[in-house]
Amino acid sequence: MTLAHPRPYRQPRDTHPPLDFAGYKSTGLRAPTQRPILVPQRLTEVTGPLLVGEIGPNDHDLTRQHEGEPLGQRITVSGRVLDSDGRPVPDTLVEVWQANAAGRYAHARDTWPAPLDPNFSGGGRVVTNSKGEYSFTTIKPGAYPWGNHHNAWRPAHIHFSLFGRAFTQRLVTQMYFPEDPLFAFDPIYRSAPEGARERMISAFDMDATQPEWALAYRWDIVLRGREQTPFEEPHE
Amino acid sequence: MSEQLPLTPSQTVGPYLRLGLDWPKGAEVVPPGTPGEVVISGILYDGAGVPVTDGLIETWQADPDGRFAHPDDPRGAVEPTVPGFLGFGRSCTDETGRWSIRTVLPGALPALDDDAEEAPHLDVSVFARGLLDRVVTRIYFAGQPGNDTDPLLAAVPAERRATLVAEKVGEAEYRFDVHLQGDRETVFLQV
Numbered sequence: 570m571t572l573a574h575p576r577p578y579r580q581p582r583d584t585h586p587p588l589d590f591a592g593y594k595s596t597g598l599r600a601p602t603q604r605p606i607l608v609p610q611r612l613t614e615v616t617g618p619l620l621v622g623e624i625g626p627n628d629h630d631l632t633r634q635h636e637g638e639p640l641g642q643r644i645t646v647s648g649r650v651l652d653s654d655g656r657p658v659p660d661t662l663v664e665v666w667q668a669n670a671a672g673r674y675a676h677a678r679d680t681w682p683a684p685l686d687p688n689f690s691g692g693g694r695v696v697t698n699s700k701g702e703y704s705f706t707t708i709k710p711g712a713y714p715w716g717n718h719h720n721a722w723r724p725a726h727i728h729f730s731l732f733g734r735a736f737t738q739r740l741v742t743q744m745y746f747p748e749d750p751l752f753a754f755d756p757i758y759r760s761a762p763e764g765a766r767e768r769m770i771s772a773f774d775m776d777a778t779q780p781e782w783a784l785a786y787r788w789d790i791v792l793r794g795r796e797q798t799p800f801e802e803p804h805e
Numbered sequence: 806m807s808e809q810l811p812l813t814p815s816q817t818v819g820p821y822l823r824l825g826l827d828w829p830k831g832a833e834v835v836p837p838g839t840p841g842e843v844v845i846s847g848i849l850y851d852g853a854g855v856p857v858t859d860g861l862i863e864t865w866q867a868d869p870d871g872r873f874a875h876p877d878d879p880r881g882a883v884e885p886t887v888p889g890f891l892g893f894g895r896s897c898t899d900e901t902g903r904w905s906i907r908t909v910l911p912g913a914l915p916a917l918d919d920d921a922e923e924a925p926h927l928d929v930s931v932f933a934r935g936l937l938d939r940v941v942t943r944i945y946f947a948g949q950p951g952n953d954t955d956p957l958l959a960a961v962p963a964e965r966r967a968t969l970v971a972e973k974v975g976e977a978e979y980r981f982d983v984h985l986q987g988d989r990e991t992v993f994l995q996v
């Protein structure tokens with residue numbers, strides 16, 4: 570029996586940052602200089618890890634991973650993981666990491682003079698439900714300075730890692746908060762094309778706030794969907 | 806073409822990726838002591854030849870029978886014959902830029918349409934500060950007869966093909982360095 574090429578995942582268009590984005594200095598020695606070779610998606614590319622590993626009882630609540638509660642504004646972040654055809658991606662692992670309320674990461678290489686919070690590690694993981702929905706509780710991260718250029722500050726953000734259902738769908742990105750005045754000055758945010766970068770900004774969600782407890786943000790993530798037709802020989 | 810939702814853009818993992826992505830057993834694609842296990846390791850280098858100490862390598866592969874425990878394997882999802890085989894590996898680079906996984910060699914994959922069979926390989930994602938999107942490559946294995954007819958290797962210029970082939974450096978050890986730039990820049994793939 571001859572197997573046919575699988576139906577490929579759609580190529581992203583006008584979405585991802587160019588690797589050689591000069592405004593972000595670290596790209597200089599790290600962005601490959603040769604164009605990637607476009608290859609058909611075969612079985613290794615249309616499959617992928619469906620594992621989620623062990624999820625600890627407080628992995629979804631970054632405010633409950635220590636004796637006491639971290640300082641900062643308590644928030645929930647919720648949304649759906651979808652593919653570009655609008656189909657929910659169920660049972661997929663979502664990993665997050667972030668700075669504390671003062672903008673400091675609990676990481677040995679983050680040494681700027683903002684306080685560490687002994688009650689905040691800043692890592693979390695959740696699995697989407699059958700409708701592709703995820704939700705976690707945390708504190709709103711602070712902005713932080715970095716060495717990219719004089720007086721450079723990153724807008725507040727939460728790092729997100731997603732698997733989807735196939736190797737081709739893998740995505741690592743950052744979620745931002747509405748109306749951050751630092752957007753205008755941040756080369757990482759601005760590396761994504763205009764018209765696409767706005768998709769990384771969460772929405773304040775009054776309906777999801779919890780009285781006397783937490784503010785709420787909503788952010789949907791869209792991964793590559795699949796072509797409707799079988800593979801055709803790629804052409805540049 | 807039906808109406809498409811616009812995709813979420815990629816962003817760099819940044820320098821603090823370990824806070825979210827470091828798995829204690831991430832490098833164990835198979836449990837220690839698995840018959841036929843091999844270690845694949847290497848250094849991730851930047852364009853100045855300096856090891857990248859805040860990177861992440863992820864691997865995805867078929868089992869030794871060339872099958873995937875995944876519903877989109879057209880032959881059907883099967884449980885791997887190797888107990889505890891995950892197919893997926895993850896290794897943060899250490900202070901010397903070194904990454905490493907423990908696995909078993911995948912089997913060859915069946916021919917698709919008019920292609921030839923695919924030689925044993927791993928798909929690889931590379932993440933790091935300074936990479937605004939992951940870059941993708943493949944690991945093949947030196948000495949596998951199928952390498953000469955593999956359809957993906959055939960699409961790579963002959964003089965750069967060696968960057969995709971792990972060198973056998975021990976009884977059960979392979980070495981695969983990744984060069985993000987330079988004379989030996991690794992071949993990266995758009996999938």
Ligand SMILES: [Fe+2]
Binds near residue numbers: 723726728819
């Ligand atoms: Fe960050």
